[in-house]
Amino acid sequence: xxxxxxxxxxxxxxxxxxxxxxxxxxxxxxxxxxxxxxxxxxxxxxxxxxxxxxxxxxxxxxxxxxxxxxxxxxxxxxxxxxxxxxxxxxxxxxxxxxxxxxxxxxxxxxxxxxxxxxxxxxxxxxxxxxxxxxxxxxxxxxxxxxxxxxxxxxxxxxxxxxxxxxxxxxxxxxxxxxxxxxxxxxxxxxxxxxxxxxxxxxxxxxxxxxxxxxxxxxxxxxxxxxxxxxxxxxxxxxxxxxxxxxxxxxxxxxxxxxxxxxxxxxxxxxxxxxxxxxxxxxxxxxxxxxxxxxxxxxxxxxxxxxxxxxxxxxxxxxxxxxxxxxxxxxxxxxxxxxxxxxxxxxxxxxxxxxxxxxxxxxxxxxxxxxxxxxxxxxxxxxxxxxxxxxxxxxxxxxxxxxxxxxxxxxxxxxxxxxxxxxxxxxxxxxxxxxxxxxxxxxxxxxxxxxxxxxxxxxxxxxxxxxxxxxxxxxxxxxxxxxxxxxxxxxxxxxxxxxxxxxxxxxxxxxxxxxxx
Numbered sequence: 329x330x331x332x333x334x335x336x337x338x339x340x341x342x343x344x345x346x347x348x349x350x351x352x353x354x355x356x357x358x359x360x361x362x363x364x365x366x367x368x369x370x371x372x373x374x375x376x377x378x379x380x381x382x383x384x385x386x387x388x389x390x391x392x393x394x395x396x397x398x399x400x401x402x403x404x405x406x407x408x409x410x411x412x413x414x415x416x417x418x419x420x421x422x423x424x425x426x427x428x429x430x431x432x433x434x435x436x437x438x439x440x441x442x443x444x445x446x447x448x449x450x451x452x453x454x455x456x457x458x459x460x461x462x463x464x465x466x467x468x469x470x471x472x473x474x475x476x477x478x479x480x481x482x483x484x485x486x487x488x489x490x491x492x493x494x495x496x497x498x499x500x501x502x503x504x505x506x507x508x509x510x511x512x513x514x515x516x517x518x519x520x521x522x523x524x525x526x527x528x529x530x531x532x533x534x535x536x537x538x539x540x541x542x543x544x545x546x547x548x549x550x551x552x553x554x555x556x557x558x559x560x561x562x563x564x565x566x567x568x569x570x571x572x573x574x575x576x577x578x579x580x581x582x583x584x585x586x587x588x589x590x591x592x593x594x595x596x597x598x599x600x601x602x603x604x605x606x607x608x609x610x611x612x613x614x615x616x617x618x619x620x621x622x623x624x625x626x627x628x629x630x631x632x633x634x635x636x637x638x639x640x641x642x643x644x645x646x647x648x649x650x651x652x653x654x655x656x657x658x659x660x661x662x663x664x665x666x667x668x669x670x671x672x673x674x675x676x677x678x679x680x681x682x683x684x685x686x687x688x689x690x691x692x693x694x695x696x697x698x699x700x701x702x703x704x705x706x707x708x709x710x711x712x713x714x715x716x717x718x719x720x721x722x723x724x725x726x727x728x729x730x731x732x733x734x735x736x737x738x739x740x741x742x743x744x745x746x747x748x749x750x751x752x753x754x755x756x757x758x759x760x761x762x763x764x765x766x767x768x769x770x771x772x773x774x775x776x777x778x779x780x781x782x783x784x785x786x787x788x789x790x791x792x793x794x795x796x797x798x799x800x801x802x803x804x805x806x807x808x809x810x811x812x813x814x815x816x817x818x819x820x821x822x823x824x825x826x827x828x829x830x831x832x833x834x835x836x837x838x839x840x841x842x843x844x
Contacts, residue, residue, distance in 0.1 A: 357391075357403040364390035366444035367405070375435035378428070380410075399447065407450035408442075410434060411477060420792075420817050420841055433457040440466045450475040454501070457482055463502070468493050475499040479526060482506050487530065489515040496521060503528035503552060513541035520545065526552040528576070533557035539587075543567045554598070555579040567591065577602050578622065589614065596620035600647065608632040608651075613639040624649035624671065634660035647671040649694070658683040665689065673697050673723070681706040688714035692721040696747065700724065703731030704753050712736045721745040725771065729753055733777075738763035749773040749795065756780075757796075762787050771795040773820065778802070781826060786811040795820040797844065802826065807834050818842035 364386075371384050383394045390405065391398035397407035412433055417425045434456040442448070443466050451470070454477045463483050467476070468490030476494065479501040487502060492515030494500075500522060502508070509531035516525065522545050532538055538558060542551060549571050558580040567587045569575075575588070576598040583603050588594070589611035595618060604626045612621070613636035621640070624647045632653060637646070637660040646664070649671045657672065658680040665686050671694040678699055684707065687693075693711075700707075707724060716739050729751040738760025744767060754776040761770075762784030770788075773795040780803035781796060789812045802825035810816070816838040 357398075357400060359390035359396075359398060359405070360403050363405045363445055366441040367393070367396065369441035370439045373437040373439040377435075378432040380432065380434065397450075402447070404447035405445050406447055407475075408445075408448065409450070409452050410456070411452040411454035412456055430457070435459070437461065438464050438467075440464065442466070443469060445470075446472065448472055449496075452477040453481055454478060455480040459506070460484055462486070463488055463491075465490060467491065470494070471496065473497060474521075477501045479503045479505070479528075483508060486510065487527075492516060492518045495519065498522060498547075499524040501526035501552075502530065503554075505529065507531075510535050513538045515541075517541050517544060521547055523547050523571075524550045524552075526550075527556060528552050528554040530556055533559070539567070543569050546570060548572055550574040552576040553580070558582060560584060569593075585609075586611065591615075592617065594618060598622045599626065600649075601625040604628070608634070608636075610636045612636050616640065616642065618643055619666075620645040622647040623651060626651050628652055630654045630676075637661065638663045640664065642666055644689075645669040648675070650674040653677055656680065662686055668692070668718075670694070681710040684710040685713040687711075689718060690715045691718050693719070694721070694723040695727070696723045697726040700727040700729060702729060704729040704748065704751070705731050705734040705736075708734050708736050712739055716740055717742060719743055720766075723747040724751070726750040732756075733758050733761075733772075735760045737761060740764060742766050744768045744790070747771045748775070751775055753777060757782055757785075757801075759784055761785065764788065765790065767791055769793045772799070774798045776800060781805060781809060781821075783808045785809055786813060788812070789814060791816055793818045796824065797821055798823040800824065804828070807831065810836060810838065813838050816840060820844040 367390055368384060368386055371381055381394060390396055391403065395409045396405060398404060399406050414429065414432065417429055435458060448470060449472050451473060459482045461483055462485035463478060465488050468488055471494060473494050474496050476497060476499065483505040484507045487508065487510040495518060497519050498521055501524065503526040508529065511534045513535045514537055525542065525548060542548065548569060551572060554576050558577065560582055567590055569591055571593065572591055573593055574596040575594055578598045578600040579602065581603040583605055585599060585604060586609065588597065592615060594615060597618065600622045607629045608623065616639060618640050619642050621643060628651045630652050634657050641663055643664055644666050646667060653675040656678045662683040666689060667687055668689050668691045670690065673694045673696040676699050678701065681702055711719060719740050720742050721744060725747040730753065732755035733753060735758050737758060743764050746767065749771045752775065756779035757777055759782050762782060767788050768790050769792060777799040778801065781801055783806065786809045791813055792815055794816065797820040805826050805828035807830055814837045818841055822844045
């Protein structure tokens with residue numbers, strides 16, 4: 329018995345030594361030659377205007393190429409990461425920046441040589457430009473795939489049903505493509521391992537089986553069907569999305585979604601612009617795991633109550649933008665201490681400022697275009713009780729706010745966006761506003777602000793957009809007002825009594841796109 333033990337131990341030492349030798353940098357496993365050739369053939373049909381694939385050179389180890397990942401033991405290509413990761417420039421970005429962004433997108437055709445990558449489990453071609461190209465049928469034969477992302481790539485035509493053959497898929501995103509459609513979703517019912525399904529903006533108006541086809545997927549965690557022209561269709565007797573946590577049915581024509589209330593595992597629901605009508609269902613109050621709820625842009629009854637909100641104490645994101653609500657909603661949000669994002673804009677709602685004191689985690693708050701009739705200082709002071717170091721965006725525009733801006737305003741060091749326009753705020757702009765070092769947008773237009781424009785505004789080095797127009801400001805604007813505004817892009821100051829006569833030799837530290 330002892331001899332066997334020694335022999336086994338020796339055998340294990342040999343195996344360990346072999347593994348160490350195998351993993352040593354000097355004996356690195358190289359790319360399989362035939363797979364490297366398949367990738368080069370694939371590259372030949374692509375349009376790569378920014379040379380993203382310049383490292384793809386014949387004779388070089390394909391495992392070192394951009395976006396290619398190999399199995400370190402076998403050398404087989406296992407993952408292709410060719411999605412464009414960079415986000416699009418903002419609306420004010422120069423044309424050259426936009427051109428560089430579009431040039432970085434891959435285009436052309438997708439060569440069937442990908443089929444030769446027998447061990448490929450991960451394929452990401454998202455956020456590219458394959459305009460006018462249908463999803464190739466051959467992708468449905470790549471049965472090793474567990475991850476497939478073809479979203480935001482401008483594919484067109486019908487979704488190939490043979491994607492349903494990819495039984496190992498955990499992740500499938502075909503969303504945000506052009507003129508994309510499917511007459512049935514029966515093909516997804518065989519994807520028993522699927523955890524993520526994204527078909528947003530695909531035309532599913534004829535796929536009346538969408539609910540039946542998806543609700544039996546046992547592993548499904550996220551379902552994204554935004555903008556798919558869905559209607560309710562025939563509902564199943566019971567819906568058993570046993571694992572579903574994230575549901576996005578926004579921008580559809582559903583009218584009723586009562587079946588959702590059986591899905592107690594949901595943590596995120598997006599029903600914005602989904603066609604839901606009538607009273608806001610109280611069934612939401614039993615969904616105690618919810619962290620994200622967006623019901624905006626629906627036609628709810630103005631007499632709907634919000635009492636059900638008080639039970640959702642894990643809620644972090646809540647949007648009831650443009651749903652026709654009226655009345656006082658204060659007590660409904662008083663217990664929602666986990667909220668980080670709140671949007672009640674475009675209703676006819678009132679609020680008692682004291683209920684804002686408990687919203688200590690608030691980062692973005694939009695109460696614009698309502699009937700809030702309080703002094704602005706009450707709102708600011710209530711928020712300053714515990715959200716000073718978190719609040720990033722505050723929008724209370726288009727209300728009935730009055731009174732003076734308080735000095736506490738300068739204490740919100742993380743505030744980047746402040747909209748107080750279209751109210752009846754009076755008095756001077758407090759000097760403490762110059763302490764808002766993170767501020768990017770300041771809009772206090774269409775109020776009754778008077779006195780001078782504080783020179784300390786010139787110290788807001790992150791300010792991009794400033795609007796003080798249509799007030800009663802007076803006096804001179806000097807170059808000091810702009811001394812540190814190096815990234816200012818728009819400045820509105822019309823309909824005041826301000827005078828600006830710059831020195832002829834003055835060179836502005838910024839390049840303004842809009843000046844009024």
